[in-house]
Amino acid sequence: MRTPLFALCALAVAALVFFALRLIGNEYYFVAGYTIVQYIVLATAWNILGGYTGYVNFGSAAFFAVGAYSSVALITFANSIDDLLPESVAPLAHSIFPLPLGVMVVIGGLVSGVVGYGMGYLTLRLRGAFFAIATLALAVVLQTLVVNWDFVGGSSGAYVIRPDSVPLVGSYVQYLFILMLLMAVVAVTIARTIEHSKLGYGFAAIRDDELAAEASGVPTLQLKLIATALSGALMGMAGAPFPYFIGFLQPQSAFGLEYAVNSIAMPMIGGTMSWVGPLIGAILLGTVQQVANVTISSAVNLLIVGLLLIGFVIVAPNGIVGLVQDWTRARRKP
Amino acid sequence: MDFPLLINAIIAGLLIGGFYAAVTAGISISFGMLDIVNIAHPAFIILGSYIAYIVNIKLGIDPIIVSIIMLPAFYLLGDVIYRVYYQSFEKRGAESLRGLAFFFGVLFVTEVVLILTFGVDYRYVEAPYIGPALSFSFVDLPLRILVPFIVSLVLFGALQLLVSRTFTGRAIMAVSQDQLALRLMAVDPIRIKRIAFGCSIATAAVAGALLIIIQPVEPSVGREYIGRVFAICVLGGLGSLPGTLIAALLIGVVESITSTFYGPSWAPAVSFGFLLLTLAFRPSGLLGR
Amino acid sequence: MSALLQVRGISKRFGGFVALDGINLDVQPGERLGLIGPNGSGKSTLVNCICGTLQNEVGTVHFDGQAMDGLAAHQRTHRGLSRSFQLPRPFASLSLADNLKIPMFYTVHKRSGTPLHADNIDARCAELLRLVGLAAKAHHRPRDLTQVEMRKLELARAMAAEPKLLIADEAMAGLSQSEISEILALLKRLNESGITIILIEHIMSAVMSFSQRLVVLVTGKKIADGKPEAVVRDPEVVRAYIGE
Numbered sequence: 001m002r003t004p005l006f007a008l009c010a011l012a013v014a015a016l017v018f019f020a021l022r023l024i025g026n027e028y029y030f031v032a033g034y035t036i037v038q039y040i041v042l043a044t045a046w047n048i049l050g051g052y053t054g055y056v057n058f059g060s061a062a063f064f065a066v067g068a069y070s071s072v073a074l075i076t077f078a079n080s081i082d083d084l085l086p087e088s089v090a091p092l093a094h095s096i097f098p099l100p101l102g103v104m105v106v107i108g109g110l111v112s113g114v115v116g117y118g119m120g121y122l123t124l125r126l127r128g129a130f131f132a133i134a135t136l137a138l139a140v141v142l143q144t145l146v147v148n149w150d151f152v153g154g155s156s157g158a159y160v161i162r163p164d165s166v167p168l169v170g171s172y173v174q175y176l177f178i179l180m181l182l183m184a185v186v187a188v189t190i191a192r193t194i195e196h197s198k199l200g201y202g203f204a205a206i207r208d209d210e211l212a213a214e215a216s217g218v219p220t221l222q223l224k225l226i227a228t229a230l231s232g233a234l235m236g237m238a239g240a241p242f243p244y245f246i247g248f249l250q251p252q253s254a255f256g257l258e259y260a261v262n263s264i265a266m267p268m269i270g271g272t273m274s275w276v277g278p279l280i281g282a283i284l285l286g287t288v289q290q291v292a293n294v295t296i297s298s299a300v301n302l303l304i305v306g307l308l309l310i311g312f313v314i315v316a317p318n319g320i321v322g323l324v325q326d327w328t329r330a331r332r333k334p
Numbered sequence: 335m336d337f338p339l340l341i342n343a344i345i346a347g348l349l350i351g352g353f354y355a356a357v358t359a360g361i362s363i364s365f366g367m368l369d370i371v372n373i374a375h376p377a378f379i380i381l382g383s384y385i386a387y388i389v390n391i392k393l394g395i396d397p398i399i400v401s402i403i404m405l406p407a408f409y410l411l412g413d414v415i416y417r418v419y420y421q422s423f424e425k426r427g428a429e430s431l432r433g434l435a436f437f438f439g440v441l442f443v444t445e446v447v448l449i450l451t452f453g454v455d456y457r458y459v460e461a462p463y464i465g466p467a468l469s470f471s472f473v474d475l476p477l478r479i480l481v482p483f484i485v486s487l488v489l490f491g492a493l494q495l496l497v498s499r500t501f502t503g504r505a506i507m508a509v510s511q512d513q514l515a516l517r518l519m520a521v522d523p524i525r526i527k528r529i530a531f532g533c534s535i536a537t538a539a540v541a542g543a544l545l546i547i548i549q550p551v552e553p554s555v556g557r558e559y560i561g562r563v564f565a566i567c568v569l570g571g572l573g574s575l576p577g578t579l580i581a582a583l584l585i586g587v588v589e590s591i592t593s594t595f596y597g598p599s600w601a602p603a604v605s606f607g608f609l610l611l612t613l614a615f616r617p618s619g620l621l622g623r
Numbered sequence: 624m625s626a627l628l629q630v631r632g633i634s635k636r637f638g639g640f641v642a643l644d645g646i647n648l649d650v651q652p653g654e655r656l657g658l659i660g661p662n663g664s665g666k667s668t669l670v671n672c673i674c675g676t677l678q679n680e681v682g683t684v685h686f687d688g689q690a691m692d693g694l695a696a697h698q699r700t701h702r703g704l705s706r707s708f709q710l711p712r713p714f715a716s717l718s719l720a721d722n723l724k725i726p727m728f729y730t731v732h733k734r735s736g737t738p739l740h741a742d743n744i745d746a747r748c749a750e751l752l753r754l755v756g757l758a759a760k761a762h763h764r765p766r767d768l769t770q771v772e773m774r775k776l777e778l779a780r781a782m783a784a785e786p787k788l789l790i791a792d793e794a795m796a797g798l799s800q801s802e803i804s805e806i807l808a809l810l811k812r813l814n815e816s817g818i819t820i821i822l823i824e825h826i827m828s829a830v831m832s833f834s835q836r837l838v839v840l841v842t843g844k845k846i847a848d849g850k851p852e853a854v855v856r857d858p859e860v861v862r863a864y865i866g867e
Contacts (some may be wrong), residue, residue: 050431050442054430057428122610122613123613123614132373133609134609136564137565137605137609140557141607144600144602147542148496148599201717201725202729204717205717207715207716208710208713209716211696211712213697213711213714214675214676214695215706215708216700216725216780216784217729217730217731217733219697219699220723257442257554264435264438265439302442302446303446305442306442310439310440310443311421313435313436317432319477
């Protein structure tokens, strides 16, 4: 299926989901749905680097938080224009700020992409293990920086006032949901396009045997940087609307453990070899967690995710998609 | 420049650095020598802290004694985990991605189980040397850091002896360099790796007890140490125990000075900075192989 | 005619172990060079240094008039150097045909300037697989291959990069006599079409029949370099090789 057609189908599915929820009418479903769709973006983004290229990112929370905090910085700046800028420039600034959320999403993506690129540049020349460790440490360091940066609220957090309503759509949460759906369509389309492209072959070669890939002419460092930057950018985009969604952003929430583990668990449980895996993983695990958060405690919920991750990694390394493929292959044999 | 402050910062840094060396010793073995990226190691350390805490609170036994009693249990834990790891990943030659994800899962599950069992409140132990400090003119040596420092050096010395003097120890060094030669000597490299990994986790028992002596502990403290531990390991040169000690002392001192003069909230950034710089400019570390 | 490949003074140490000690080597365009030596003599290390998989601390490599020092392996492949690995390193998650597409996408495509058509690529893959006798398994994964078939895949992948100089590192280990003849014939045909070939082998009959010139490496040093018949009679070679 050609990419434009796929994108259209994905948009159609997204529209269907949105209007179905509208029909149900309960605002809670939009809130829960936002989180699940957010995970579709995060899981898909993670998989571009982790599943396709084989480089594990343990610090997904870092990129997500970079997106969230770049929004907070822009919002705080918009609110403090009169304090920060000289009078000559202030009116101009007022006409530009506050930026529309769509623009902030793009900016969040850009900043995260740059962070990803920078970190990759420093660590990707070495083995995948070093990169993985560096991503863990990056999360800690970025959190430290944010905690010390009073402009975005530091450790005490930042309040973000959510607009009451949005023209055409009505509720702001529904608007955020649409935005996230669009991002999911973008992420999944990008992932699928890469998979079938020359770039995807290059990624796969790097994952399977980086040395042989180099010897075959694949510019491994360049491709890995592309993967890291793209993955980071998508995660940052997912994080950009988060301050509006949550209303009060503390570093603990933005850098929360659930982002790190879910970004890894969802693709690995769903299946890392294709764009379908993270999608399935995010929807399944995301839904289970939303239910569990309400019925059991959120800590037990995370425990289950962790155990599932370990279990799948040992028993079903190609995830649910892999299991389905094995099952259909077994049935096809006489 | 406030010299007494600087001197105290340096000394505190050296003492803490010694402790960091004990924390990193396990990773030196598992990552440096066996090439296993056990990022769950800090979780085992925290586990050791909590065990020391429970026994200390219930039975009043000194945490260091507790950790020594727990050595065989932790060794066994390491043995079991290596078996699972070997069967599931190493043997199949699977990509390191899965091994990493496995250990991440273990790290995660351990932390969550601790949260469920003990909650997120800080826990601390009681011992006679927590509180008092030795003082020489302007130099303060808090015993709660000095005693772990001494124990760390003993642990380190024991490891170094093990690795250089015993047959098993030298086999561990050998297995990281040439498995085939080891087989030709009728030594099973898998068994050696299992022993080494067991020792690696056993060190976590001691490190955990020392940690909770130095500072109050809650489940997420482990994650702070991941960056630190790997930074020290890489800076010191993978597989070099003496290198690890030097790197640990160095990082301890720099962290301490940063903390004293710029505020403690910047300390976690120090080890990462070191890690990045080392990886970018001298990945073989100070005393690398 | 200046040499296609000029290796000067390459040395490589691993810690205290000296793998290569001052290797000098010239390979003329269109030549068939044989490289032999006992296990551990440094042959694969030399290949790795020439191709950029390993960086040598000392010495230079010139290929096709350009200095290769500092260039990454993929850049050297783009310039026409290609090699097969002694221990096959296939792309395990890709089919055999797709394995060959990698060098086609990233080397041939890059070099030619004009993008290759998908049909063109598929045709070339099929042709290459046929040449090495793997056409039947084109859509299988490497895990379905025997050791011998994996070596053939290795060779095919190296060929897919359309090199000027191809280094075949023990591509024929474990092959039957007829298979060896097949591969030798293939390599000879490649050579006739203008590709310079360095053959690294232990199978002396193959080396002798194929090589125009023979180089012997022992414990990191080049101890002989000349016509095959003369080299195998060189007393030092006899002592080092047969004394092993």
